[in-house]
Amino acid sequence: MDRLTNTVRPYAWGSTTALPELLGTEPTGEPQAEMWMGAHPGAPSRTDRGAGPVSLADVIAADPERELGPDAVRAFGPRLPFLLKLLAAGSPLSLQVHPDLDQAKEGYADEERRGVPLDAPHRNYKDANHKPELICALTPFEGLCGFRHPAETAALLEALGVSALKPYADILRAAPADAALREVLTAVLSADHAETAETVEQAAAAARRLAAEDGPYADACAAYAAIAHHYPGDPGVLAAMLLNHVRLQPGEALFLGAGIPHAYLGGLGVELMANSDNVLRCGLTPKHVDVPELLRVVRFEPRDAGVLRPEEATASGEEVYGTPTDEFRLSRFVLAPGTAPHPLDDRTPQILLCTAGKVTVRSGSDSGADGSGTDTAATLAPGESVFVRAGERVELTGEGTVFRATLVA
Known part of the structure; x- marks a missing residue:
């Protein structure tokens, strides 16, 4: 497994205290909005396999089938298909929607044909992928989700x-x-x-x-x-007044599918999404708002906010947040002292994130997609994470909470 070093993004809406409190660090006085865990090119995690720190994106690119497994590569290509974040909102984020896969492909191809630079402020589509996402509250969390x-x-x-x-x-x-x-x-x-x-x-x-x-x-x-x-x-x-206002308690979550307008207003949460950066904004931002394209993407369907609660899915105590997407699957383990180790399914790549207590992730000597590996263990404090490649057998022990980001097997 690979212990991860992760980047914190200092967006203006970020909380100055929530991430430092979780990580046990001193606040800098500056906003700390998101900590990214994964292989997104905008801020890939880094790891060290003995030759110095390297990007997790480069590790995966060097041997995608070994790191992700052949099934994941066939389904999603040679890259990690999800991005895990800690999100700390101190003030409201922009009101926004995400395209579905066909809309993203069409929009990206159109802007490429027209020669719109990727970093242009009026560019809508940064990639050709959709961006379903899930936010799970670690503290009381406030947001807007879907048309009332x-x-x-x-x-x-x-x-x-x-x-x-x-x-x-x-x-x-x-x-x-x-x-x-x-x-x-x-x-x-x-x-x-x-x-x-x-x-x-x-x-x-x-x-x-x-x-x-x-x-x-x-x-x-x-x-x-x-x-x-x-x-x-x-x-x-x-526009915000058209949407459901929702307050999540710790452990509750929201799933945001394509075309669902939403905004996060405040709180700390674990966010998991498809590996994309496609956002169309409705307002609450100084950034570009493309009204015609936005209206093409929005789904004008009234709905309840749809608060999710985890359901126990395995005898090992894993609690799963069910969503209709294959690119990611979020679950959590709440570990009590003195209980037996919690073994994890090894068919897909995964990122494990500790959010409370102290948890040890142990890898067996027969781990690895190619049968190689040695006994290793990583003890995680809140905010610390590891990447576990496909085929690597690991188990959890300790006292605390671990979120698991992986694929639908």
Whole structure:
């Protein structure tokens, strides 16, 4: 197995304290937003197999079948198909959606044909892959996920009492759900900026009023008011009001499939996604918003937020977060002292991340896809991780919590 050294990304929305508290390090005063674990070219993990630190991406590229196993290479190509992160949101992230696989391939090919540089600020597609993702809360975690049912949103907009929002409420009550959501989101994102900014200011003031009252909209309106504080005048504030507001407790999760608008507002979590960087933004950002392409990708389907809780799947105590994607599978082990070792299936590559306590990962002497290997052990503290190649047999012992990122076998 390979102990990983991982990069922390200092995005402006990151918390200054959440990752240092988990890692047991001193805060720097700067935001620390995400710690990446995997082989994404933007910030690959590094490991040392005796000849000095090297990129995990280079390790895999040197012998994909040995590291990933032949089945994974046949299914996903010669690269690790998932990216694991610790995500620490101190302020709201952009409101965004991800394309499905066909949309990503089409969009990437189109921008390549037109010669749009990969680093151009108006580029939408950085690769030809989709980006389903799963966020699992380690602390209380707040977010927006999926369109609320139109009649419920109409009632919220009417409760705000802002005259400029009344036409949107009328549409949401009168039109079929998908058409109503499309029409309102299009109007919000296409309206005159100055008029929208004034409406956002009025809506934010009304949201603060409702947040202070003991009513059905207090919690969601507190979130919308906070978003408006961070992004004054941004049309994304009105777009956010179309979405379900959700609070996750530790251990609960959300799955974000293609076309589902969402935003993370605050908290610390484990995030697992397909190995892609394709994001189309709806607002709450100074970055490029391509409204026509966004409207092509968004799925205008009302839905509940869909909070996931883990289900025990094996006798070894593994708890799995079920999702409809093959590129990744997230599970966790909550280990108690004095229990028998927890053996892990060795058919697929995996990354193991400790988030609490102290856990030992032990590899057997007959490990390795080619039958080679020696007895090794790595003791992980919170925030530490290892990569285990396909075919390597490992087991867990100790007292603490381990998240396991792997493929659907």
